[in-house]
Amino acid sequence: MVCGEGVYNFAAGPATLPPEVLERARASLSDWQGLGYSLLEAPFTGDEFKALMDITRLQVKTALAVPDRYQVIFLQGGASAQFSLVPLNLLPPKATAGYVETGHWSARALEEGRRYGNSHLAASTRKSGFDRVPAVSEWALSDDIHYCHITPNETANGVQFPEDPDCGEIPLIADMTSEFLSRAVDIERYGMIYAGTQKNLGPTGLVIAIIREDLLGQARPETPTVFNYQTQIEHQNHINTPLMFGIYLVHLMLDWLEEQGGVSAIHPHNIVQSEALYRIIDEDDFFYCPVMPEYRSIMNVCFGTRDESHQQRFLAEAEAMGLMNLAGHSHAGGLRASLYNAQPDAAVAALASFMTSFRKRYG
Ligand SMILES: Cc1ncc(COP(=O)(O)O)c(C=O)c1O
Structure with missing residues (x-):
């Protein structure tokens, strides 16, 4: 399977590229x-x-x-x-x-x-x-x-x-x-x-x-x-x-x-994508983001589950659903979704939906 056929890649780089490219x-x-x-x-x-x-x-x-x-x-x-x-x-x-x-x-x-x-x-x-x-x-x-x-x-x-x-x-x-x-x-x-x-x-x-x-x-x-x-x-x-x-x-x-309209068009698009994930993270105490809101990255959404025992399960279930490479950097730990310019909206929607359902099941 390749990205676009049910697999979405959230790797921090090398990262998702547009299929047409x-x-x-x-x-x-x-x-x-x-x-x-x-x-x-x-x-x-x-x-x-x-x-x-x-x-x-x-x-x-x-x-x-x-x-x-x-x-x-x-x-x-x-x-x-x-x-x-x-x-x-x-x-x-x-x-x-x-x-x-x-x-x-x-x-x-x-x-x-x-x-x-x-x-x-x-x-x-x-x-x-x-x-x-x-x-x-x-x-x-x-x-x-x-x-x-x-x-x-x-x-x-x-x-x-x-x-x-x-x-x-x-x-x-x-x-x-x-x-x-x-x-x-x-x-x-x-x-x-x-x-x-x-x-x-x-x-x-x-x-x-x-x-x-x-x-x-x-x-x-x-x-x-x-x-x-x-x-x-x-x-x-x-x-x-x-x-x-x-x-x-x-x-x-x-x-x-x-x-896509250059950096002036891609920037607001990147913001919308990252906000969709930060919104879920901030909704309650199940997930957390270690970064103060005004300094949160629009490219690399770093977060975790408050109960650390949920993290491995999150990664395994995400992978089974085709949501790949969500582990945080080895020095920082936790989880990370990288949303570079080429990340499709469908990937963000799929991850947002998975995060919500995961929280419902284990929260
Ligand atoms: C901000 C930043 N600087 C430097 C590097 C290192 O890049 P390279 O592996 O090309 O040396 C990375 C890699 O992820 C990075 O994110």
């Missing part, structure tokens, strides 16, 4: 652009692939209204690699970077950042169990902070920033992996945005980075050439073989997003 991707495997061979066999130096990269870069810029003074690049190694590559490219050896810790992934970014320089914890909600986003006024940001790193959507904890923070002159660096292209972004507030594409866009291992030009040119000499942002930009992402099929998938997903 998978179909278009499948077609490229036999004959890509009339070349007579597959995209998997096409040279990355060919005009066809160069044009695809240019179009995809432009699609990202258009979808998020990226101003001219920002560059868009495709990188490899997944989002975790950026935890090291950001300081290698943007943090001079003696400078200090600030980190806002709001959950598992920002903690990982901080831990890795500490290997490359002074990493200062600007704010953390660890003590309250990552239940909220601290207000910018609570962040300890001294004038010598070179940049401040945030994770606007914490995939494992279900915490999301309610708005793009304003840090004045301090460049904000954001790991937007699990919310990228789910909403409009005030790009000017950021020095750099990066996102692994395995949530809203499909491929694993691929990262899209949007970087303000004036931050380039500071890479440390030991930065690997293929991971040097400026060098990649100068060589139009052709310093080594790019993740060709992944970039093609991103292109198809950006076409699909445009067909």
